Amino acid sequence: MRNRFDFLGGVIFEGCSVSNISIYEDAAVLQLADGRILSSRLIIDAMGNFSPVVRQIRRGRKPDGVCLVVGSCCRGFKENSTSDVIFSSASVKKVGNSEAQYFWEAFPAGSGPLERTTYMFTYLYPEPESPLLEELLEDYWELMPKYQGVSFDDLEVLRVIYGIFPTYCDSPLPAAFDRVLQFGDASGIQSPVSFGGFGSLTRHLGRLTIGIHEAIENNFLDAESLSLLNPYMPNLSASWLFQRAMSGKKQSDVSPTFINELLFANFQSMEKLGDPVLRPFLQDVIQFGPLVKTLGLVMLNKPLIIPSIFKKVGLPVLLDWSGHFVMLGFYTFLSSFFDPVIRPWLSSFPAKTKYEWKRKLEAWKYGAGLDYSLNYLSESKKEE
Ligand SMILES: Cc1cc2nc3c(=O)[nH]c(=O)nc-3n(C[C@H](O)[C@H](O)[C@H](O)COP(=O)(O)OP(=O)(O)OC[C@H]3O[C@@H](n4cnc5c(N)ncnc54)[C@H](O)[C@@H]3O)c2cc1C
Structure with a gap:
């Protein structure tokens, strides 16, 4: 990979620290701690969870x-x-x-x-x-x-x-500055319930590569256009409830065994529902259909756990989650039925409209977890 990067003209500065970024109308200028200056049309901030740019955007706010x-x-x-x-x-x-x-x-x-x-x-x-x-x-x-x-x-x-x-609840992070885009952990695209940020990064790599290429090619490098590459994703926001439900906190009205009971009820239901439900969940992909089936089965099999969930996470978190749950269903509908109608027209749109619609279609697809495919499983079953 390194050889390919070098071959294509890439230059790597190892052991360098970025100390300052200045944004101008036609360039972003990056200053390294050793005083060197690099000029660029677009800066990809892949400085991880503790990126100084992200700290500035989030104004040092405490994580959720x-x-x-x-x-x-x-x-x-x-x-x-x-x-x-x-x-x-x-x-x-x-x-x-x-x-x-x-x-x-x-x-x-x-x-x-x-x-x-x-x-x-x-x-x-x-x-x-x-x-x-x-x-x-x-x-x-x-x-x-x-x-x-x-x-x-x-x-x-x-x-x-x-x-x-x-x-942070408000993830992924939209671009806050022209010519600077967060990527990987810095963008907050990873699930709050796993530390599988690398897996998530590779899942989004294809769409981001194409999107970034189009943004550079057409000079759509303002914050608003770049933000379309890190859009709202209801499946990511819906995962928040799971982190809240699994967080240890002193609560006298919730049994200390609640988290294990909840996990057991969920995994037992998902196992009964089979691979199409269990596999995407284990790989950090929340989809509407599997989520509805799992919740339905948990409610039928263990209805008494519902009041404990209310007590554990609180009404505001549940109301917020309900909104994302509805949006998850809506994105699933849009991606399944509206995307095929729009897609054939994309090439006839002007460049900016085309760029925006492509990002919208991706947001529906990835935000509903429909980028995840179980095809390889059915293929291997056929072989058996
Ligand atoms: C213990 C552990 C286990 C993990 N297990 C898994 C797993 O099983 N599966 C999975 O998918 N993911 C896992 N992850 C997460 C995975 O490592 C991250 O999601 C992934 O590395 C994110 O890549 P990134 O490039 O976005 O950020 P990072 O890998 O964090 O890279 C950020 C880079 O930016 C550099 N940097 C920061 N500030 C500056 C600056 N001012 N100037 C210049 N450079 C700077 C840092 O030195 C670093 O090299 C794990 C992480 C940890 C810590």
Whole structure:
């Protein structure tokens, strides 16, 4: 990939820090910390969750939620053939001055047959008394061997891994400045319930590559045109309820086992509904049909969990979510029935209208999770 980039004339400045960006009518000028100056028509801000540009756009606002992750890659797992996407065995527990619900993920590492990566993660309301990464790591070392059924003395620690994933309700982030577009984690396009930002980045890469190319080619580099590349996506906004529901918080009127009960009810229903419902959810794609089916089945099988959801997340979050849920249905309708009507006319539109409509069609498709395809599964079933 690097060779291809070099071959196409790309230049990489390694170990450089951006200290300043100035926007002019015909260019964006980027100043590096070592004093060098680079001029560009469009700056792609891929500086991650802690991008200084994003901090400026969000005016240093506290995130609405945060996911903390600690983990390691260790050698010495004799049983190393299975994976957990999400695992939970204990209820909400006290950590420092706060409370947290721990979730786990584990999978074989590609580096060797006995090597395994394990993560422990938790969703929090960011508050001064929220648990520290150090406190989570202390718990991780104690709990991980129990979770994996191994003795810590038999393991060789190869790597320690940790991460802080701040999340904002108003994501993805529209472009706030002409000639600067957020990309990847900086754009907030990743799901608030997973730390799978790389997966999400690759999911959107195709549409963003084409969109950015068209924006540059036609000089649609004002903030409004660039914002169409990071549009409102109801399926992403609807995921917020799940983060809220899984966040540990002191609540005397909610059972400490509520989160596990909710997860169990949901996953049990999704398993019954099969791959078309379970697979997209596990890959961070929320779709209207599967969501309606899962919620319907949970309500039928476990109606008493509904009042606890109300207590746990609160009425404002539920009302907000209902709006996104309706929009998810609307985007699904638009993408399924209106897109095929508009698409044949695109090439006859003037350049700006064409650019705007293409972005709108993408927003409907991706915002309804309809970019996700289960085709490869049906293909493999046919082969069986
Ligand atoms: C422990 C952990 C586990 C993860 N597991 C998964 C997983 O299983 N699946 C998955 O899909 N994703 C996973 N992720 C998330 C994934 O790593 C990110 O979503 C992905 O790296 C985002 O890429 P990015 O390019 O947007 O940002 P980043 O990878 O964060 O890159 C941002 C870059 O910008 C640079 N930068 C910041 N400020 C400046 C500045 N002022 N000047 C110059 N450069 C700057 C940084 O040094 C960094 O190199 C995990 C992350 C962590 C921490």
